[in-house]
Structure formats: C-alpha cells, structure tokens
Amino acid sequence: xxxxxxxxxxxxxxxxxxxxxxxxxxxxxxxxxxxxxxxxxxxxxxxxxxxxxxxxxxxxxxxxxxxxxxxxxxxxxxxxxxxxxxxxxxxxxxxxxxxxxxxxxxxxxxxxxxxxxxxxxxxxxxxxxxxxxxxxxxxxxxxxxxxxxxxxxxxxxxxxxxxxxxxxxxxxxxxxxxxxxxxxxxxxxxxxxxxxxxxxxxxxxxxxxxxxxxxxxxxxxxxxxxxxxxxxxxxxxxxxxxxxxxxxxxxxxxxxxxxxxxxxxxxxxxxxxxxxxxxxxxxxxxxxxxxxxxxxxxxxxxxxxxxxxxxxxxxxxxxxxxxxxxxxxxxxxxxx
Amino acid sequence: xxxxxxxxxxxxxxxxxxxxxxxxxxxxxxxxxxxxxxxxxxxxxxxxxxxxxxxxxxxxxxxxxxxxxxxxxxxxxxxxxxxxxxxxxxxxxxxxxxxxxxxxxxxxxxxxxxxxxxxxxxxxxxxxxxxxxxxxxxxxxxxxxxxxxxxxxxxxxxxxxxxxxxxxxxxxxxxxxxxxxxxxxxxxxxxxxxxxxxxxxxxxxxxxxxxxxxxxxxxxxxxxxxxxxxxxxxxxxxxxxxxxxxxxxxxxxxxxxxxxxxxxxxxxxxxxxxxxxxxxxxxxxxxxxxxxxxxxxxxxxxxxxxxxxxxxxxxxxxxxxxxxxxxxxxxxxx
Numbered sequence: 001x002x003x004x005x006x007x008x009x010x011x012x013x014x015x016x017x018x019x020x021x022x023x024x025x026x027x028x029x030x031x032x033x034x035x036x037x038x039x040x041x042x043x044x045x046x047x048x049x050x051x052x053x054x055x056x057x058x059x060x061x062x063x064x065x066x067x068x069x070x071x072x073x074x075x076x077x078x079x080x081x082x083x084x085x086x087x088x089x090x091x092x093x094x095x096x097x098x099x100x101x102x103x104x105x106x107x108x109x110x111x112x113x114x115x116x117x118x119x120x121x122x123x124x125x126x127x128x129x130x131x132x133x134x135x136x137x138x139x140x141x142x143x144x145x146x147x148x149x150x151x152x153x154x155x156x157x158x159x160x161x162x163x164x165x166x167x168x169x170x171x172x173x174x175x176x177x178x179x180x181x182x183x184x185x186x187x188x189x190x191x192x193x194x195x196x197x198x199x200x201x202x203x204x205x206x207x208x209x210x211x212x213x214x215x216x217x218x219x220x221x222x223x224x225x226x227x228x229x230x231x232x233x234x235x236x237x238x239x240x241x242x243x244x245x246x247x248x249x250x251x252x253x254x255x256x257x258x259x260x261x262x263x264x265x266x267x268x269x270x271x272x273x274x275x276x277x278x279x280x281x282x283x284x285x286x287x288x289x290x291x292x293x294x295x296x297x298x299x300x301x302x303x304x305x306x307x308x309x310x311x312x313x314x315x316x317x318x319x320x321x322x323x324x325x326x327x328x329x330x331x332x333x334x335x336x
Numbered sequence: 337x338x339x340x341x342x343x344x345x346x347x348x349x350x351x352x353x354x355x356x357x358x359x360x361x362x363x364x365x366x367x368x369x370x371x372x373x374x375x376x377x378x379x380x381x382x383x384x385x386x387x388x389x390x391x392x393x394x395x396x397x398x399x400x401x402x403x404x405x406x407x408x409x410x411x412x413x414x415x416x417x418x419x420x421x422x423x424x425x426x427x428x429x430x431x432x433x434x435x436x437x438x439x440x441x442x443x444x445x446x447x448x449x450x451x452x453x454x455x456x457x458x459x460x461x462x463x464x465x466x467x468x469x470x471x472x473x474x475x476x477x478x479x480x481x482x483x484x485x486x487x488x489x490x491x492x493x494x495x496x497x498x499x500x501x502x503x504x505x506x507x508x509x510x511x512x513x514x515x516x517x518x519x520x521x522x523x524x525x526x527x528x529x530x531x532x533x534x535x536x537x538x539x540x541x542x543x544x545x546x547x548x549x550x551x552x553x554x555x556x557x558x559x560x561x562x563x564x565x566x567x568x569x570x571x572x573x574x575x576x577x578x579x580x581x582x583x584x585x586x587x588x589x590x591x592x593x594x595x596x597x598x599x600x601x602x603x604x605x606x607x608x609x610x611x612x613x614x615x616x617x618x619x620x621x622x623x624x625x626x627x628x629x630x631x632x633x634x635x636x637x638x639x640x641x642x643x644x645x646x647x648x649x650x651x652x653x654x655x656x657x658x659x660x661x662x663x664x665x666x667x668x669x670x
Contacts, residue, residue: 044524044525044526045495045524166616168616169616196386196387196551196617197386197551197553197592197595197596197597198386198591198592198595198612199386199616200595200597201594201595201597202614204597223524223525224597225525225599226596226597226598226599227597229597229598229599230597230598253599253600263526264525264526265599266529267525267526267528267529268525268554268599269529269532269552269554269555269557269558270554270557270558270598270599270600270603271553271554271557271581271593271596271598271603271606271607272557272581272602272603272606273557273558273577273578273581274558275558276529276532276533276558277529278529278530278533279525279526279527279528279529279530279533280526280529283494283496283527284494
C-alpha cells in the first residue's frame, strides 16, 4: 500500500472553530498520487483547495483548525501524527511547495543566494557544521540548481535581491529552491497565475519537464482549467470541501459527468470563440450552515429529493473515473 | 457602419520618474506611446496585452482619470482632451468605467444606495430622494440584483454581486460608452460567465459601446467584435476578432495566442505556431529601439532593431505593425 502512492489522503476532515460555530471547510476528501504522477486539483475560490495543501504541508495552525478525523500518508507515514520536529525534516526534502505569488514568497531583505543557502544547508545540517569546503559545495549546488531552471547568469542572480528580479525570474528561483533537495512530491499552488500567459507557459513547461526528468510527483492546485488540462494526467474537481469528480484529465475534459464539472467547463471561454454558457446559478455556500446532503444540490439543475437528504457516495463509472452524484449512483446500483 | 463614436489619435501618456527632495525628473515611463484606434457605435472593442503593456493606462486616460501627455480623443465629434468645463461635464456623463477589483472600487463604509446616489446627484439626474430611490431600484434590477440590496454594504456581497453594483454605478448616468478594465479577472469562471452575459445583454439593450480591456484572450475572443493587441505602449495589430485569432499576422500576437492554456483539442489545434525565442516584456522606462518586440521575436533581423515599423492596413480592416508581415501572410507563401 505505502509503496504505490507517494501521497494518500483518506477521508480527511478539516474544520475551523469560528465565532459563529464550526466551519466545515474540508468535509471528507480522499485523494491519492502515485509515484511520478502529475495530478491536478481544481475548484473555485473557497472550495478548500488551499486548506488541503496546507494540511498536507503541515502548515495548518491547530487551533483554530481542528482535524477530527482523516489520515494523510506521505510515503507511508502519517503526516498528521508527526511531531513538529519530524515535520521540519520532511519539508523541502520529501515534500516541497511552490506558492502562488512569486512576489511575496521570497524574503525581500535577503539576497536570493542567502535564502537559497539556508534551504540547502537545512537539509544537510546533520552532515556538516559549516566550514569553507561545505560552503563551496552548497554554492555549487545552488548554481547548478539555478542553471537547471534556465536562468541566465546564475552567479549574478544569486547575489541579487528578489526585488531586482522580474516575476518570471522569481518564479524560476522558487522552482529551483523547491527542487534542489530532490523532494518526492512537489505541490504547486496556482503556479503562474500572477504571471502573463507567455511567461506562464514558459514556467509550466519548465516545471513539467523538470518533474518528469527527476521522477517527482506533482500536485497542481489551481482554478485555471486550462493549466490543469495542459499539465496533468489525472484531476480532482472540488466543490464545497468535497471531491465531486475525479478522472484521468483527458476523460474528464472530454466527458464531464458531475453537473458541477459540466457547469464549470461550459463556463470557460474558448479560444475558438462561440458563446459561453450561462454559468452556474447561485453562489458558493458558506461552511457553517453548509447544505445538507450533496453540497452542490441548491445550485444543481438536476437536483432530486434524495440530494438534500443524503450525501452521495463516490461511484465508479469506469476505471479511475469516480463521481459523487446520485444521477450515476442509481445506475451503478442497477448494474451491480 | 456609421461614423465612429470614439476616435483616439496618437494618444500619449508618459509618467515622470522623480527622485530626491526636490522631485527632480530623471526620466519617464512611456506607458502609452502613440496609440490610435476608433470605436464604432454599439461596438465591443477588445484591447489585449501583457501586464505592463499600457492597456489599463489607455483606459484610464480615455475616461480622463489621467490627463494625456499628447494626442487627441474625439468623442461624438468633440475633442475631449481640451478640458473646458462644458466638455468635461458632457464627457463624464457619456463615458464611464468599471474597474478590475470590485473589492477596492466600492467604498466599504457606504451603503450601495449611497454609492449609487452620487452620480445621480452630481449629474442632476434626480433631485429628490424618492426619485433617486426609484432609479436605484431600477438600476439594481438591470444588473439582476434585488432592489433590497441598496441598504446593504459591500462587505455583505460576494465578488460577483459587487461587480454588478459597480456596473450599476456605471449605468446610472446613462452613458453611451463604458471602459471595462478586466471586469471579471477577480472572479471565478462560473461567476465570470454570468457577468459576461449580463454585459452582453446590457450592451444590446442600451446600444452601448465597450472598450473591453483584458489579458484573457479566450474571453476577448468570445465578447469583442474587433481587437487590438498592445505591447509596450503601442498597438501592434488591430483586426476583427475572428481574423485576429484565426490568422494572426504579428509574431507577438501569435506568441500570445499560442501560450494560452486551453481545455479542448479543437482549441489546441487552432493555435498558431509561436514566433518567440522566450524572454520577458522589457521595461517601459527604457524600451528597446525599433520594434519593441524584436528582442523576443524569432523573425527579427537588423532592421527590426533600428526602425520602428509603421502600422499598415494589410487586408481590409486588418492593421499590423511589423517589418516581416509578408512572412505570416498566407497568400504570399503559396
């Protein structure tokens, strides 16, 4: 079990204690990533994408967050049961993250080189106590890492402050930092959203290439369906803290089954033109008084009485294609 | 089509760079460097480009948030860059703007009613309170919100609802032309779809013209009739939107379109080949000589770095600024 998947989330719940009550932001999601796989996690604002990422990275503040149940296995070890010290050891070396905004992810008062030095030294702390040879080795490693992300003149970049670099260059530096310690899993939270399309295309291209060469698994979290389509092999569609549908990317984009996935895909404007659909009626529910049953049912055109009463289970349609919707649950029941 | 509603002639906007105690000028940012286009009656005109290309500055200069450094803007036969009092009053009633982020474009301490009341008072549209309330109710209905929303504050509304209020504010003075500066880029796709439908409906109902500024090419493709592509303060290509996307002539336009992440096979196949060697947009403080795209362009040769190409009409309605335009012309290749 532990060997096949690099990351496995089982029935994770994350709640937040707030003034008005308990906000059930993640309400039972399961997700897995195989070794070397590129997986996408798509959903709109407030669907719980970032909370999922923070849980996996052990970055949630507990409290206010509560994790009533669920398991997050990274390489066979449960992250949620780790001590802070153990967590520190896996961050950067086994699991790495690239944040959304390259402008804010780097510290403006240190040079790129200084920040990079810390990242590498931290991972190798146990093996050395400093010294010139050690510094030299780290420096070489850093320059190699910067070369890998196709940054011209890595020496100069290492000596410059983040504010002297453009957005695209900062994003490249962040990718280099995330990959320098050879993690097993890379999480990219909205990669390139803050950048222009031409730069975004360069960055995504670079990222997928590096990940493939190094055999790293990657989880791409974004609301941009085009990015998901172009970079991932399998995708999860999230809504209201739950996984609504998961399938191989090509299958899902060709043949979305869940009414939410369908609404989402038809809202995307196409490069080939044509009218876009009317969007999805209603707004995202709040998490304190979340709708009963299927969380999407108040906005769903196909809602049935049962949708408001009971939560639909994930039903398998074909291999690797699962949908949480009663439209398909019934079919499945008859077939079995 | 009849006479253009709005004609922009060689619009220029420079921002000075000042340093030190005496605010000495040490240079200028050439945000907009000679932009010309026209917008016809009831037309949605798209303006695309990367960040830093000056597209928002064009929008803001058009509605006179910025004073242009040079050039002329003709609106309904008047040159509105000459800021006589009468001109400005006329212009500000006819031209409105909707901003990118509805969170910061609405005052959080004022109710929706108080926000929407201002234009009615300033332009003397309704003098007494009851009239104003009725008009505001109608405005909110126009943008598909319930009239009860007028007593709420922006913090009680979602992003999509706030943007609807911002649109209602623009409509309050019954303008004929609205500048939409990335009106949906802060919203989710399903909300964006609804706002776009609303904008299209309003355009048809009130015969409005839009300048639709966006970096989302697919969105411009669905909404605009004609589109201009900006790069470093200049327009490099203008064409009917359909033409621009099916047979782009400028290497930059091609590069831009080919970089858009898409979700279907048809779109992937419709993309042109990119004609760029990578790289990023240069600084508008110190733009490259000649054609501003030449450091990134794969067609560039000596002349490109020396001389700025003129913008020429190569096919009817299709204007391009490129020395090597014949390279991308399908008829020449055959």
